[in-house]
Amino acid sequence: MAERPRDRAICLYATDFSETSQVVHLLTREHGVVHLLAKGSKRARSATGGRIDLLSTGEVVFIPSRGTTLGTLTEFTEAANHSPLRKRLAALNGALYMLEITRMLLAEGDPHPPVYDLLAAALDRLDRPDAPTAAVLAYFQWRLLLHVGLLGEMGRCLNCGRPLDRRGTYFTSREGGMLCRDCEGGWTEKRQVGGEALAGIAAMTAMQRRQPASLTEPQALAVLDLLTYHLSYQLGRSPRMFRYVHPAGRH
Ligand SMILES: [Zn+2]
The missing domain is CATH 2.40.50.140 (Nucleic acid-binding proteins)
Structure with missing residues (x-):
């Protein structure tokens, strides 16, 4: 048998x-x-x-x-x-978005137990009526990209190693990480990273180190926007559900 x-x-x-x-x-x-x-x-x-x-x-x-x-x-x-989450449209759209990006990033028959645990925990969290949907999604997407090896240097300039600066930081999807304003000139594919995204990334990095941190909704949305730009560039297509979870609409 x-x-x-x-x-x-x-x-x-x-x-x-x-x-x-x-x-x-x-x-x-x-x-x-x-x-x-x-x-x-x-x-x-x-x-x-x-x-x-x-x-x-x-x-x-x-x-x-x-x-x-x-x-x-x-x-x-x-x-x-x-x-519980099916009864709230924002939470349901967020949950469907997580399913979509999981399908986009994981091939059939390639086990990632931590990704299963992450998704199960995120869905349980969205079941709670007070769940901050954008923060749950940003955290999930960050960890998912990390597990599949797409998230590069997010804490400093990947070229020169300098700390990030609110006045001029860029992100390049090709390398999957940050660039300072002195180095960004060498890259054509990049996008500017604003203060909300930088604050959100700092919070995300702290959480990864198991330090207490939280994201405001504008920070979570800015991180989500950046990570979805990255995912869309890497895969050559955008998640269809993105426009239902983010006011920026699409990539
Ligand atoms: Zn640099």
Whole structure:
């Protein structure tokens, strides 16, 4: 019999496959992103407990895909549906944005347990009515980029190593880090980084060192804007949900 791993999972994407079945993309903790056929999942009394929604979090048993054949979801036991965040549009859009950038950055079958933990924690946080959505998203995106190796030198100039200066700091996506005003002339692809973003980055760096810090909403939005510019440049396309989570709209 084929090996049937058991794992924790968050549903990143779900689409109808037939009258009764779905294809789901799940972020599992130990097996990374898996694409699975959920046979009969739209029936209420199926082994997967009914239709699987985006964001739904639970325990799964599955038969992994082989070659070009989809894997099969054999069991899904939902632990959290995240219904509190679904009731607030800003939190729901934020959650869907996190799912989208996770799908953009993680390839199938490439496990990143810390990313699973990060996403699970961020969704739990958005379930709380007082959650600062922009700060949750900025923190998640920062850590996600860090885990996949895209976040470079954010604390000083990547060229000369000098500390960052409010009066003239730039970010280059190609190198994935900061440039001071004396060095920025050598780079064509760059964008200026304002005071709110710098303050937000300082807070983010402190949090990474487990020091107490928090971001104001303008700081979180400025960091999110910068990180999404970076992600869009790196991947050659922008996350579609960005315009629903940021007033700047698009990259
Ligand atoms: Zn420099």
